[in-house]
Amino acid sequence: MLELGLEGKVAIVTGGSDGMGLATAYRLVSEGVRVAICARRAENLERAADKLRTPGGGDVFAQPADVTSGSDVDRFIDAVTAEFGGVDILINNAGASAAQGLEALGDDAWMADIELKVMGAVRFCRGVVPSMRERGGGAIVNATIGGGKAAPARALPTSVTRAAGINLTKSLANELAADNIRVNTICIGLIKSEQWVRRAEGQGADVESVYEAMGKRVPLGRVGEAEEYADLIAFLVSERGAYITGTAINLDGGLCPVV
Numbered sequence: 001m002l003e004l005g006l007e008g009k010v011a012i013v014t015g016g017s018d019g020m021g022l023a024t025a026y027r028l029v030s031e032g033v034r035v036a037i038c039a040r041r042a043e044n045l046e047r048a049a050d051k052l053r054t055p056g057g058g059d060v061f062a063q064p065a066d067v068t069s070g071s072d073v074d075r076f077i078d079a080v081t082a083e084f085g086g087v088d089i090l091i092n093n094a095g096a097s098a099a100q101g102l103e104a105l106g107d108d109a110w111m112a113d114i115e116l117k118v119m120g121a122v123r124f125c126r127g128v129v130p131s132m133r134e135r136g137g138g139a140i141v142n143a144t145i146g147g148g149k150a151a152p153a154r155a156l157p158t159s160v161t162r163a164a165g166i167n168l169t170k171s172l173a174n175e176l177a178a179d180n181i182r183v184n185t186i187c188i189g190l191i192k193s194e195q196w197v198r199r200a201e202g203q204g205a206d207v208e209s210v211y212e213a214m215g216k217r218v219p220l221g222r223v224g225e226a227e228e229y230a231d232l233i234a235f236l237v238s239e240r241g242a243y244i245t246g247t248a249i250n251l252d253g254g255l256c257p258v259v
Contacts (some may be wrong), residue, residue: 005239007032010084012077014067014124015094017044019193020143022051023226024091027234029058033089036080038065059084067094067120068112077127086131089237092121092142092165097195101154110157117161118168125172129181137180139237142169146187146256149248162187166248173246182245184236189252190214191224219254 011028015021016037025035029052037052039045042064049062061083065076080087095117098109121142132138147155148162169185176183192211200207215222232251235241250256 002240004031004234006234006237008034009088009237010034010036010080010086011089011091011237012036012038012080012087012124012128013091013093014038014065014120016062017041017048019195020188020191020226020229021091021093022048023230024093024233025052025060027227027230028089028237029060031234031238032058034059034061034084036061036063036076036084036087038063038067038076039094040064040066067123068115070123073120073123073127077124077131081131086135087128088132088135088138090124090128090132090138090140091233091237092124092140094120095143098158099155100157102156105156113157113161114164117158118164121165121168125168125183129176129179132181133179138182139241140172140181140183141233141236142166142183142185144169144185144187144248146189146250146252146258148187149250150256150258169248170246177245182236182242184244184246185248186229186232186236187248187250187252187256188229189224189250189255190218191229191251192226217255218252222253224251224253 011033013021013025016025017039025037028035045062049060052060063076063079065072098113142165144162144165147159148166151159166185169183173183197207200210211223
């Protein structure tokens, strides 16, 4: 078994109440990481925290927070610091898919997506970097998409805000390298998540049938598992990934047309 050297580290996972965020929290907890999760819906968040705290489970802190609210973000980071003493790892996972054509989108939709996917990550990075610096370093992973590298038609505003996330990753990697803070992004493709489950339910469809149809678009012939995303995050934030920073890694079964 590959020893990741994560025992005792403190991690924040945004959007940690379900799907890929919850899978990431599980993976980190399994490595002995003390994990703090946030999400907007308090009931879902506490349910997730209870699962993570099951007998033999991890040291978990949960508090509702909306990443589009600066005061929420500040309160959450302060509470995590008070609970665990600082932050070593940040996973900016919060976000939702939004894909339309130019003329279908008004200014409000654009600004809402920027607040969620760009400013949410900015706020959390800005809030945890001082703690990471004091602790001798840290690791940040931002969730983006392959469309942020090569945008298809009618993928707005997400393709633009995720491109900003990739740029933010590279900028911060260069800025924070001297502090031993590494910053990477995972450009996800079609990965199983609660968003797809809710979408399928809204259409009266079986989610497995939806996944099967989606998988036909992927060179590897299937949709990715949330646990595969979590495994990659665990490696990137670990001692084994200590020489990796400023990268944008495609996790998409070959779907993105560029490397």
